[in-house]
Amino acid sequence: MSAxxxxxxxxxxxxxxxxxxxxxxxxxxxxxxxxxxKKIGVLYWLAGTFFLLCGGLEALLFRIQLAxxxxxxxxxxTFNGMVTMHxxxxxxxxxxxxxxxxxxxxxxxxxxxRDVAFPRLNAWSYWTFLAGALVINxxxxxxxxxxxxxxxxxxxxxxxxxxxxxxxxxxxxxxxSASSMAASVNFIVTILNMRAPGMTLLRVPVIGWMMLVxxxxxxxxxxxxxxxxxxxxxxxxxxxxxxxxxMGGDPHLWxxxxxxxxxxxxxxLILPAMGIVxxxxxxxxxxxLFGQTAVIFSGIFIGFVGFGVWAHHMFTTxxxxxxxxxxAATTAIIAIPTxxxxxxxxxTLWGGKLTFPTPMLFAVAxxxxxxxxxxxxxxxxxxxxxxxxxxxxxxxxxxxxxLVGGALMGLFAGSYFYFPKVTGRMMNDTLGKLxxxxxxxxxxxxxxxxxxxxxxxxxxxIYTYPADAQWxxxxxxxxxxxxxxxxxxxxxxxxxxxxxxxxxIAGRDPWDAATLEWLTDSPPKMQNFDFTxxxxxxxxxxxxxYTEGMEIIAPEKAExxxxxxxxxxxxxxxxxxxxxxxxxLLNTFxxxxxxxxxxxxxxxxxxxxxxxxVSEPV
Amino acid sequence: xxxxxxNKLSGWLKTAASPRxxxxxxxxxxxxxxxxxxxxxxxxxxxxxxxxxxxVSAWFYWLYLxxxxxxxxxxxxxLVVAIVKFSKKDGDDTLPxxxxxxxxxxxxxxxxxxxxxxxxxxxxxxxxFKLSEKPAEEQKVIEIDVTGKQWWWEFDYRxxxxxxxxxxHVEEGTQVALxxxxxxxIHAFWVPRISGxxxxxxxxxxxxxxxxxxAGEFIGQCAELCGASHARMGIKMMVHPVKGPDSYDNxxxxxxxxxxxxxxxxxxxxxxxxxxxxxASCHTIRGVKELTQRSRxxxxxxxxxxxxxxxxxxxxxxxxxxLAKWVKNPQAVKEAALMTNLNLSDADSKAVAEYLFxxx
Ligand SMILES: [Cu+2]
Ligand SMILES: [Cu+2]
Numbered sequence: 001m002s003a004x005x006x007x008x009x010x011x012x013x014x015x016x017x018x019x020x021x022x023x024x025x026x027x028x029x030x031x032x033x034x035x036x037x038k039k040i041g042v043l044y045w046l047a048g049t050f051f052l053l054c055g056g057l058e059a060l061l062f063r064i065q066l067a068x069x070x071x072x073x074x075x076x077x078t079f080n081g082m083v084t085m086h087x088x089x090x091x092x093x094x095x096x097x098x099x100x101x102x103x104x105x106x107x108x109x110x111x112x113x114r115d116v117a118f119p120r121l122n123a124w125s126y127w128t129f130l131a132g133a134l135v136i137n138x139x140x141x142x143x144x145x146x147x148x149x150x151x152x153x154x155x156x157x158x159x160x161x162x163x164x165x166x167x168x169x170x171x172x173x174x175x176x177s178a179s180s181m182a183a184s185v186n187f188i189v190t191i192l193n194m195r196a197p198g199m200t201l202l203r204v205p206v207i208g209w210m211m212l213v214x215x216x217x218x219x220x221x222x223x224x225x226x227x228x229x230x231x232x233x234x235x236x237x238x239x240x241x242x243x244x245x246x247m248g249g250d251p252h253l254w255x256x257x258x259x260x261x262x263x264x265x266x267x268x269l270i271l272p273a274m275g276i277v278x279x280x281x282x283x284x285x286x287x288x289l290f291g292q293t294a295v296i297f298s299g300i301f302i303g304f305v306g307f308g309v310w311a312h313h314m315f316t317t318x319x320x321x322x323x324x325x326x327x328a329a330t331t332a333i334i335a336i337p338t339x340x341x342x343x344x345x346x347x348t349l350w351g352g353k354l355t356f357p358t359p360m361l362f363a364v365a366x367x368x369x370x371x372x373x374x375x376x377x378x379x380x381x382x383x384x385x386x387x388x389x390x391x392x393x394x395x396x397x398x399x400x401x402x403l404v405g406g407a408l409m410g411l412f413a414g415s416y417f418y419f420p421k422v423t424g425r426m427m428n429d430t431l432g433k434l435x436x437x438x439x440x441x442x443x444x445x446x447x448x449x450x451x452x453x454x455x456x457x458x459x460x461x462i463y464t465y466p467a468d469a470q471w472x473x474x475x476x477x478x479x480x481x482x483x484x485x486x487x488x489x490x491x492x493x494x495x496x497x498x499x500x501x502x503x504x505i506a507g508r509d510p511w512d513a514a515t516l517e518w519l520t521d522s523p524p525k526m527q528n529f530d531f532t533x534x535x536x537x538x539x540x541x542x543x544x545x546y547t548e549g550m551e552i553i554a555p556e557k558a559e560x561x562x563x564x565x566x567x568x569x570x571x572x573x574x575x576x577x578x579x580x581x582x583x584x585l586l587n588t589f590x591x592x593x594x595x596x597x598x599x600x601x602x603x604x605x606x607x608x609x610x611x612x613x614v615s616e617p618v
Numbered sequence: 619x620x621x622x623x624x625n626k627l628s629g630w631l632k633t634a635a636s637p638r639x640x641x642x643x644x645x646x647x648x649x650x651x652x653x654x655x656x657x658x659x660x661x662x663x664x665x666x667x668x669x670x671x672x673x674v675s676a677w678f679y680w681l682y683l684x685x686x687x688x689x690x691x692x693x694x695x696x697l698v699v700a701i702v703k704f705s706k707k708d709g710d711d712t713l714p715x716x717x718x719x720x721x722x723x724x725x726x727x728x729x730x731x732x733x734x735x736x737x738x739x740x741x742x743x744x745x746x747f748k749l750s751e752k753p754a755e756e757q758k759v760i761e762i763d764v765t766g767k768q769w770w771w772e773f774d775y776r777x778x779x780x781x782x783x784x785x786x787h788v789e790e791g792t793q794v795a796l797x798x799x800x801x802x803x804i805h806a807f808w809v810p811r812i813s814g815x816x817x818x819x820x821x822x823x824x825x826x827x828x829x830x831x832x833a834g835e836f837i838g839q840c841a842e843l844c845g846a847s848h849a850r851m852g853i854k855m856m857v858h859p860v861k862g863p864d865s866y867d868n869x870x871x872x873x874x875x876x877x878x879x880x881x882x883x884x885x886x887x888x889x890x891x892x893x894x895x896x897x898a899s900c901h902t903i904r905g906v907k908e909l910t911q912r913s914r915x916x917x918x919x920x921x922x923x924x925x926x927x928x929x930x931x932x933x934x935x936x937x938x939x940x941l942a943k944w945v946k947n948p949q950a951v952k953e954a955a956l957m958t959n960l961n962l963s964d965a966d967s968k969a970v971a972e973y974l975f976x977x978x
């Protein structure tokens with residue numbers, strides 16, 4: 001059964017009739033007013049990649065400071081700002097938007113839909129995200145970066161201790177959280193309601209499932225941290241005392257609100273990468289994903305339990321043995337579904353016919369590197385051991401294995417894999433492999449020795465260390481590794497640019513893949529599919545090609561469909577939301593100057609633009 | 619030129635650096651990695667415990683390291699075998715069997731980890747309760763109130779009524795109970811060879827119990843980001859033997875006395891500087907001037923500052939030059955330090971340093 005029965009390239013559709021084309025604009029205006037999920041996906045991905053470079057630059061700078069003991073390349077406050085911005089940028093402005101890029105581009109395609117449920121809300125999410133990103137980074141220009149760590153522990157963020165950077169930080173994060181919550185509702189509705197006929201929930205590809213799980217995580221975990229951020233804003237702007245100890249406030253309140261978000265957030269970052277890997281491994285093993293249902297259910301299970309483990313970040317606060325024991329136990333449970341995923345990936349490779357183009361290299365390397373991060377995470381679950389590892393370089397090593405070796409490498413894999421679908425051209429495989437080997441080497445050179453540094457008692461977030469601490473060798477290695485990773489990433493960016501211009505033409509289905517996105521053109525046309533495919537299995541495109549009687553059949557008569565038209569309203573509305581926040585910031589810096597009036601005007605603008613939005617014909 | 623390079627590179631990547639060839643190197647790399655994770659007699663080695671808390675943590679580390687290594691070895695070997703065995707051969711265009719999974723395997727790799735996790739959970743919970751045990755009432759306990767301050771540590775001995783900074787003195791084998799709090803933001807007390815860390819949180823007091831099992835000096839530092847000079851908030855733990863001239867009891871005796879009177883003219887001048895230039899508004903020297911109230915910016919008790927080996931939370935070794943350097947311009951030594959720069963003249967700083975160093 002090796003020969004293809006049918007070729008995707010020749011699947012002919014009847015000439016569609018009665019369809020309303022989305023009247024598009026061109027050029028820049030097109031990008032500003034688009035409500036097309038594919039274009040919004042590309043915007044997210046580009047912004048994410050841009051901020052990935054920013055976060056990398058920040059890391060490079062503070063790694064220079066740490067390369068040798070007693071260095072004076074930068075001072076403590078600057079260093080703290082760099083560390084805080086590096087983490088905030090990588091988590092919220094690089095990995096999450098790149099993930100959102102994949103979610104936007106792929107979700108409607110893999111479920112056989114023409115767009116997301118609320119296309120204009122989708123655009124609003126993007127513009128609000130971008131505004132939040134700009135507000136956070138504006139701190140560099142106006143009075144210095146936030147320097148309380150990305151975890152922003154109270155009371156270091158309070159008006160008494162934290163500079164103006166904190167204002168930009170909380171306000172920007174509040175915007176990002178509004179963006180994420182809007183997006184999550186959008187995608188939950190899309191995935192649950194807009195699947196093609198025959199696509200039962202268990203036929204939704206793993207990537208679609210993981211995106212669904214993380215939308216629930218976002219929808220449920222962003223509210224607590226948003227409350228936390230707003231309380232912080234009240235403390236800083238109006239002198240309230242939510243976290244002010246001397247007035248009876250409670251700094252641990254912040255930690256609970258933050259980690260109630262922060263831990264599920266870890267899965268928001270890693271589950272999409274797991275979804276991508278679960279798509280890539282079967283394609284280059286030329287067989288179905290082993291235990292697809294088990295992989296999906298373990299993802300759901302991780303999402304659930306992920307809400308019950310947050311206080312494992314707080315073992316050193318002195319919660320008492322009962323809470324410590326409970327959170328240690330729930331955390332260890334997460335190892336089980338994670339293990340199930342890893343073994344199923346191995347099961348997929350086992351007995352396949354493996355080939356190793358760049359996306360497969362990243363996906364395969366993801367397995368051991370992520371496993372490493374998972375296993376050190378299991379160590380942290382043991383509270384008595386975590387008392388040593390918490391806030392040490394061991395933890396730094398752990399979460400970089402998970403987030404760089406895991407999340408980011410998963411996203412790299414996805415970029416190589418889906419690039420042909422997005423642009424219609426292949427990425428250069430040689431450059432891709434060079435990127436891969438350099439990146440894997442660099443990441444291990446940097447982060448593996450950090451386990452040892454942690455065992456040797458090096459705390460995280462210290463801007464310098466004395467020579468007699470004997471941490472210099474591994475720190476120097478760490479800096480060298482970051483240089484290697486930087487070179488690798490620049491090669492990747494170069495590869496994206498040249499491949500976009502000159503890459504080999506891809507065709508619809510360059511990898512001989514299995515899921516619906518490969519059914520349509522590369523890049524897909526505005527309405528995604530000429531006709532809504534009827535789905536008979538969890539591998540509709542594979543079965544179309546290889547299984548007798550399972551072909552996707554074009555209907556004789558074309559169907560009518562309707563695509564929403566472009567709109568300025570989402571962008572205008574998110575501009576007003578941003579202005580509202582900026583007014584509050586200005587007022588904080590120049591109190592008593594009526595600057596809050598800007599916010600008042602902006603609030604009216606928000607209401608007005610939403611009204612205009614609602615009454616706009618689509 | 620470039621084309622040439624990429625061609626060569628892609629050839630090399632296909633053969634020498636193919637996943638298949640590299641996969642064979644994995645076991646070697648694995649052994650190397652694991653051996654690097656062990657203890658190595660480093661000054662702050664968490665795996666070379668000198669306290670009962672650190673012992674418990676280290677025991678858990680070895681337990682988990684062994685377990686993790688076994689699991690990692692299984693995953694990597696399966697991966698290596700899969701890559702070597704199942705890479706597609708050139709010219710082989712047949713499809714592999716299209717199986718969708720195997721229920722038996724799913725059950726196995728769910729149940730076995732579950733059993734492991736349950737066992738680990740029971741052991742871990744045991745460890746948690748062991749570490750939080752309160753010391754028995756009747757035994758001798760050294761009780762110390764620890765206050766984290768930006769960016770130094772204040773140690774108030776509850777029963778002995780002495781106060782020191784950054785250098786904590788305890789007795790080998792004797793139970794210690796720290797009561798941690800903070801005067802400003804959250805800090806964390808961490809001396810890796812003695813015990814795991816515990817936060818010092820403003821407005822709260824949390825205990826940390828430990829016994830040092832070995833005499834000697836142990837270095838640590840604040841482990842929770844607390845502002846600009848978080849990196850310069852060191853801790854030195856001096857563990858005294860029970861007997862001998864260097865005993866803990868002797869140390870307590872010497873610290874209980876009021877400050878020594880100045881002897882030389884320079885020292886006398888230094889005392890004058892201390893009394894007149896505003897130092898006394900932030901520092902206590904028992905026998906000279908005692909503060910009745912403490913605030914966020916109050917500095918260390920200097921009654922026996924000359925007996926310390928370091929000053930400013932391990933930022934400098936303690937000697938006359940460094941003391942003078944510090945009092946002349948604290949911020950030049952430690953970024954944003956909360957001690958006011960009083961613009962002392964060189965002569966004044968020299969004199970006050972001479973005086974302070976005489977306060978053994
Ligand atoms: Cu967590
Ligand atoms: Cu600190």
